[in-house]
Amino acid sequence: GAVVSQHPSWVICKSGTSVKIECRSLDFQATTMFWYRQFPKQSLMLMATSNEGSKATYEQGVEKDKFLINHASLTLSTLTVTSAHPEDSSFYICSARDPGSSYGYTFGSGTRLTVV
């Protein structure tokens, strides 16, 4: 089935630095990818919809200047957390529509970000 590869699996960074998370679709093209964030004991929250070749669509309350999304190709979307702060520590997951299914989505394995 369709696979989305997400890297890194975990990252620790210092406050004020930037971190880039990659999401790649393997063996299929993803014109649209989705970025989610999950705080401890909370649900998966959609952050933004990444559209190949155009600007991402951010959900209300998500700072687009802080969470930079780039979807330059049909197989790669990146999320860059700029000037990270400890409150950005979270679990980030990307997903894409599963081309083999009319309804399903395929998810990356997630990235655990810890800002110290």
Added chain:
Amino acid sequence: AQRVTQPEKLLSVFKGAPVELKCNYSYSGSPELFWYVQYSRQRLQLLLRHISRESIKGFTADLNKGETSFHLKKPFAQEEDSAMYYCALRAGSYQLTFGKGTKLSVIP
């Protein structure tokens, strides 16, 4: 706005016992409902969707529009069913709205 509620954070059952993971939603239109599962150290994956009315790994879920529910059920729990389960709703667009998840623990 749509909302998905999973009232139980943790559900523990004995092996062989029936399982029911509750999911309620709020949405004014006709939603598409899904159940996703995440086993330990694995990625989130689709378990089943309401429109297919299928049984996957012994699990079934029926959409009850009157009660706005989409509870996940299995008659006999197995140890390998232990995982995090997320109910999700898609309302008209590509985006999914997730519940907070229920951790199912099957006791041997």
